Amino acid sequence: MSPLSGSKRSAIAFALVFCSGAGLLFAQEQSATTISHQVRGIFEGAAKAVVKIHGVDEHSEICGTGFFVDPTGTLYTAYTVGGEAGNFTVEFGGKKIPARQLLADIRSGTAILKVDETTPALPIGKSEELELATPVVSIGYPLDLPMTPNFGMIAGFDRKCLGRYFSTIHLRVNAPTQRGEAGAPLLNMKGEVVGIVVSGLENNSACYAVPIEAAEKIRSDFVRFGEARHGWIGVNNVSPASKEVDGSRAMVTQVADDTPAAHSGIKEGDVLLQVGKKKITDPEDVFDASFYITAGDVVPITVMRGNQKMTFHVQASRHPASRTGGVLVASPGTIPGVLPMSLDEDAPPSP
Amino acid sequence: MDEFNDNEIARLLRLKRYEQPPPGYFENFLHEFHRRQRDELLRQPVWRICLERAQNFMSQLDMRSLASYPTAVAAVLVCAAIFSLKVYQQPETARVATQSPLTLSVPVNAEEEWNLASPVAPQILRMQPVRSFRESAQTHRAAPPRYVLDSVPVSYEPTFRF
Numbered sequence: 001m002s003p004l005s006g007s008k009r010s011a012i013a014f015a016l017v018f019c020s021g022a023g024l025l026f027a028q029e030q031s032a033t034t035i036s037h038q039v040r041g042i043f044e045g046a047a048k049a050v051v052k053i054h055g056v057d058e059h060s061e062i063c064g065t066g067f068f069v070d071p072t073g074t075l076y077t078a079y080t081v082g083g084e085a086g087n088f089t090v091e092f093g094g095k096k097i098p099a100r101q102l103l104a105d106i107r108s109g110t111a112i113l114k115v116d117e118t119t120p121a122l123p124i125g126k127s128e129e130l131e132l133a134t135p136v137v138s139i140g141y142p143l144d145l146p147m148t149p150n151f152g153m154i155a156g157f158d159r160k161c162l163g164r165y166f167s168t169i170h171l172r173v174n175a176p177t178q179r180g181e182a183g184a185p186l187l188n189m190k191g192e193v194v195g196i197v198v199s200g201l202e203n204n205s206a207c208y209a210v211p212i213e214a215a216e217k218i219r220s221d222f223v224r225f226g227e228a229r230h231g232w233i234g235v236n237n238v239s240p241a242s243k244e245v246d247g248s249r250a251m252v253t254q255v256a257d258d259t260p261a262a263h264s265g266i267k268e269g270d271v272l273l274q275v276g277k278k279k280i281t282d283p284e285d286v287f288d289a290s291f292y293i294t295a296g297d298v299v300p301i302t303v304m305r306g307n308q309k310m311t312f313h314v315q316a317s318r319h320p321a322s323r324t325g326g327v328l329v330a331s332p333g334t335i336p337g338v339l340p341m342s343l344d345e346d347a348p349p350s351p
Numbered sequence: 352m353d354e355f356n357d358n359e360i361a362r363l364l365r366l367k368r369y370e371q372p373p374p375g376y377f378e379n380f381l382h383e384f385h386r387r388q389r390d391e392l393l394r395q396p397v398w399r400i401c402l403e404r405a406q407n408f409m410s411q412l413d414m415r416s417l418a419s420y421p422t423a424v425a426a427v428l429v430c431a432a433i434f435s436l437k438v439y440q441q442p443e444t445a446r447v448a449t450q451s452p453l454t455l456s457v458p459v460n461a462e463e464e465w466n467l468a469s470p471v472a473p474q475i476l477r478m479q480p481v482r483s484f485r486e487s488a489q490t491h492r493a494a495p496p497r498y499v500l501d502s503v504p505v506s507y508e509p510t511f512r513f
Contacts, residue, residue, distance in 0.1 A: 054496070061496040079506075080499050106506050143498050164507040180498030199501045208504055238511040254512075275513070283511045290513030 035135070035151075042137045042191045043149040049120040050185060051092050052141040053077055053099070053113070055085030065140040065184040066090070066113060067122050067193065069219075073115040076215050077183030078198045079104055082111030090115055105228040107167045107291070107319075108214045109198040111183075112222065122185055125192025127171060127211035130154050135189055136173060138197055138207070140181030150175040150184075155206060159284045168291040170208045171195045177207040186212075217292055224294075231293030231316030233301070234259020235266065238283045245271040245304045250283045252303070261301075264312040270303035295319065 049068045053075075054061060064081030068074065075090070082088065083104040089096045090113070097115050104111040130136070131154065138150045152175025159169055173186060177200050186195035186209040195209030221228045237254035250272040255261050272280040276299050278289035293299050295318040302311045392400070 059497065062499050063496045064499040078499070080501050083505075109505050144496075161503065166504060167506055167508050170504060177500060178498070179500040182499040182501065197500075199504045201502070204500065207500075210504075233513060236510075236512045238513075286511055286513050287508050293513070 038189060039137055039149055039151050042187055042189065043139060045191050046122055046139055046185065046187060047147055049122045050139045050141075050147060051075065051090045052147075052180075053081055053183065054089045054091070054096070055081065056087040057085040063141065063144075063180050064182045065180065065197075067139075067183075067185040068119040069124065069193070070121050071118055073117045073119045074102070074219075075099070075113050075115070075119075076185075076193075076196055076219075077111050077113060078196060079106050079109045079111050080198070081183045082113050088113055092117065092119065103218065103222045103228060105218045107228070107230055108218050109210050110196055110215045110218060112215075112219060122187070123192045124212055124216065125188050125190065125194045127194040127213055130157075130171065130188065130194060132156070136175065136194065137187045137189070138173070138175055138177065138181065138184045138209075139187070140177065140184030140197065142178030142180045144180075148181075150177060150181075152176070152206075158208070159287060161208075165284070165287050167287060168214045169211060169288045170198075171211060172201070172206060173197075173209055174206045177204050179204075181207075214291065217294070221294060225296075229295040230319035231290070231295045231297065231299065232260075232319040233264075233266075233290075233293065233299065233314045233316050234261040235286075238272065238286050240283055241271055246273055246309070248273050248281050248304070250280045250286060260314045260317055261312075264301075264314040265310075266301065266303065266312055266314070267305070270305050270310075272301070272303055273309070274302040275299065276301075 046067075051066050051068070053064045053066045055064075056062070062081065062085055064077055066075040066077035066081065069076055082101055083106060086101070088099040088101065090099045092115065097117060099113045099115045102112040102114050134154045136152060136154060138152070139147060140150070142148050152173050154171060155174040156172040157169050158172050159165060161170075171186065171194070173195075177184070177197060179200075181197055182199070184197040185193045186197060188194050193212050195211055196215055197207050197209050199208045201207060218228050234256040235252055235254070236256045237252075238250050239253045241249045241251035243249075248271050252266060252268055252270045252272060255266055255268055272286065274280060275286065275289035276292055278285065278292065280286060280289060293316045295316050298313050298315050300311055300313055302309065304310075
């Protein structure tokens with residue numbers, strides 16, 4: 001076997017480099033095409049259940065986006081779309097049909113509307129499965145343009161923005177959104193709803209979405225009681241502890257008198273470990289955990305007192321903000337087959 | 352004049368020769384004249400007084416030098432009227448209303464929000480009853496629609512309490 005000449009070796013090396021570069025480019029193109037196909041598939045699969053909502057508020061006509069979550073015509077949207085307006089109509093199946101408000105909950109930033117039609121529905125996913133940089137798709141009606149898909153990724157799980165705390169963790173999504181897309185569904189790559197777009201961010205290059213679990217909690221309250229029932233146990237202040245105890249720095253520093261927390265035995269100085277199903281590691285966690293407490297339900301709260309781990313079962317009362325008057329508009333009987341349950345405000349707290 | 356003959360006229364003139372005005376008549380004559388003139392003026396309607404004053408004012412001005420200004424003003428007014436009419440009659444284009452963002456008061460120190468005396472507390476969770484817009488539904492039909500996407504979420508929590 002005769003050795004290769006210098007020029008032949010150079011040609012082979014050049015060919016190898018060229019082939020590898022072309023291969024990389026081809027792979028990238030294939031990857032982009034795959035993503036494009038996936039997004040298009042999600043868009044086409046979900047488009048029938050996404051609607052444009054028209055309403056009239058005290059200033060003018062408003063337009064936003066919403067989506068059906070069950071075949072009986074129940075749809076979710078943002079509070080800014082369906083919360084304080086009236087005379088709703090929904091563009092569905094090529095025609096405008098009237099819709100009515102079932103519930104609007106400013107704390108979650110969502111509203112539930114209903115049309116009297118049989119509708120397609122989007123499957124509900126789990127926002128807990130999302131991770132940083134998970135790709136997501138939102139589908140909305142920007143301005144007066146047709147339905148539009150937006151592709152982006154989860155940029156963060158924010159508890160606060162500009163120094164103010166959200167009632168529950170908000171999904172920050174790096175996907176461009178325009179006016180008119182409030183209430184748009186945020187979908188994972190399986191086409192399941194994981195959030196509801198509630199607001200934009202700077203220059204609308206990103207947006208905030210409420211996790212779908214928050215909206216489902218409100219819907220569950222509505223089905224059970226005919227209204228949103230935010231819970232309250234009476235811990236008035238949680239501060240960062242000087243040292244971490246069993247993985248948590250959330251120390252109870254004030255318990256209001258004559259509240260479920262006080263009756264159940266929670267004391268100042270207890271370090272919160274878990275509220276309901278949510279683990280607590282620092283004071284900011286209490287917002288998200290407490291959001292999912294429903295008034296009337298018994299909530300297990302685990303704390304560390306000294307070296308002793310204790311669990312209290314606290315029957316939550318109504319959130320102070322809910323006592324002044326709810327936002328229920330529809331009567332509880334508007335969902336067929338659902339009997340609203342009553343909640344005894346003065347029910348004694350569990351020992 | 353036929354009714355009076357010369358003798359009668361002569362008799363009347365003789366009688367008038369001895370008539371005298373009351374004391375102070377000539378001293379107060381000018382004052383009385385002005386007073387009666389003012390009374391006469393005030394008896395006129397207001398519009399006539401204004402018209403007279405305007406006429407006096409205009410007559411004092413040099414109209415030749417000012418003739419170009421009213422013309423220019425009139426031309427501008429006519430142009431504005433035509434323009435506004437055209438704008439009003441234009442078909443509605445898709446205008447996008449700006450969603451008024453919520454005012455954010457960023458606390459200097461977020462730690463301060465951890466107590467009960469948070470200044471933002473009253474703004475949080477404004478659980479207002481949903482208003483009825485039935486009566487206003489027809490009022491705003493002509494306004495361009497507002498495409499909704501707030502720049503910030505609508506609700507915040509006041510303190511670390513639950």
